[in-house]
Amino acid sequence: MHDLNHLGPRIIVGFGDGSVFITETVFFAMIVAAVMIALAFWSTRRMEQQPKGKQVIVEMIVEGIYKLTEGAMGKHNSHFAPYIGTLFIFLLLSNSLGMWGFRPVTADVNTAFALSLTTCFLMQYNGIRTMGFIGKIKHMSSPYPFMFPLKIIEELSFPISLGFRLFGNILGGAIVMALIFTALETGSEALNLPIPLLQAVIPLPFNLFFDVFEPILQAFIFTMLTMVFVSMEIIIHGAEDHH
Amino acid sequence: MPLITPEAFVLGLSAIAAACIGLAAVGIGLGQGYAAGKAVEGVARQPEAQGDILKTMLVGQAVAETTGIFAFLISMILLFVNPLVGML
Numbered sequence: 001m002h003d004l005n006h007l008g009p010r011i012i013v014g015f016g017d018g019s020v021f022i023t024e025t026v027f028f029a030m031i032v033a034a035v036m037i038a039l040a041f042w043s044t045r046r047m048e049q050q051p052k053g054k055q056v057i058v059e060m061i062v063e064g065i066y067k068l069t070e071g072a073m074g075k076h077n078s079h080f081a082p083y084i085g086t087l088f089i090f091l092l093l094s095n096s097l098g099m100w101g102f103r104p105v106t107a108d109v110n111t112a113f114a115l116s117l118t119t120c121f122l123m124q125y126n127g128i129r130t131m132g133f134i135g136k137i138k139h140m141s142s143p144y145p146f147m148f149p150l151k152i153i154e155e156l157s158f159p160i161s162l163g164f165r166l167f168g169n170i171l172g173g174a175i176v177m178a179l180i181f182t183a184l185e186t187g188s189e190a191l192n193l194p195i196p197l198l199q200a201v202i203p204l205p206f207n208l209f210f211d212v213f214e215p216i217l218q219a220f221i222f223t224m225l226t227m228v229f230v231s232m233e234i235i236i237h238g239a240e241d242h243h
Numbered sequence: 244m245p246l247i248t249p250e251a252f253v254l255g256l257s258a259i260a261a262a263c264i265g266l267a268a269v270g271i272g273l274g275q276g277y278a279a280g281k282a283v284e285g286v287a288r289q290p291e292a293q294g295d296i297l298k299t300m301l302v303g304q305a306v307a308e309t310t311g312i313f314a315f316l317i318s319m320i321l322l323f324v325n326p327l328v329g330m331l
Contacts, residue, residue, distance in 0.1 A: 161309045164313065164316060165309055165312050167316075168312035168315050168316055169308075169312065171319070172315055175319075217301065221301060221302060224298065224301070224302050224305075225306075228302065
């Protein structure tokens with residue numbers, strides 16, 4: 001059951017005087033990472049030239065991720081696909097933790113901002129790598145130098161809105177699910193049902209929406225926006241080359 | 244003697260403000276519905292481009308959602324970690 005009174009990071013294990021601790025978010029993120037590593041390890045054992053069974057499914061997923069990346073960023077940027085795929089699967093698994101009754105990892109603002117800062121770093125790194133530091137400053141202050149502060153605000157607002165979008169959507173879903181469960185629990189108690197019958201069936205469509213559809217959508221949107229933002233930094237440089 | 248305590252007054256007004264923030268959903272609903280309608284028009288005109296249109300529509304709607312998410316966060320802050328009560 002979700003607890004609405006503790007929306008911040010929840011400490012589950014503390015070491016020493018309590019200044020070093022593990023929060024619930026970190027714990028579940030570790031579990032998600034372990035599951036991902038185990039899946040990757042399990043699916044790449046005993047690979048064959050003629051794929052069959054699990055290998056077919058895994059090859060389909062990898063191919064789909066490469067196709068998505070090449071579609072959004074161009075053929076020459078397919079080396080981003082491993083990062084994009086990892087991000088997508090991590091977001092998918094961590095967003096849908098609500099299905100198992102846990103708090104989604106991304107319903108913590110720290111996780112969302114860690115991921116969006118990674119995207120921001122990737123953007124700036126690729127921008128500076130393709131244009132050079134001076135070139136990037138020049139690009140930001142074109143066509144007029146007084147645009148420079150505005151451009152800085154724009155670059156800063158990308159990761160902020162990206163992080164808050166993921167966090168807000170997942171937290172909103174978790175809160176709505178908690179409200180539904182609380183209401184149904186009250187209803188079951190009011191009807192004096194021997195077993196919590198109301199909670200058993202009624203939340204299923206909401207679960208389907210908030211724990212299956214929404215995680216897929218948010219994972220897709222986060223990775224898609226990451227790809228668009230990063231390729232923007234690269235494409236701008238490519239367009240300038242042709243002049 | 245005042246009828247209500249200052250804390251109760253601040254909390255009540257915060258709850259009203261948090262409810263009023265729900266009005267932000269009006270704009271997002273209109274915008275996302277408009278985007279979806281245009282996407283339907285695009286698919287009707289060019290059914291083979293459905294995948295690309297869907298992808299673009301979802302990303303556009305996600306960006307349009309940003310203002311609503313900010314409004315939601317502000318209402319959550321008002322409801323759960325009210326900073327105004329601490330100022331009293």
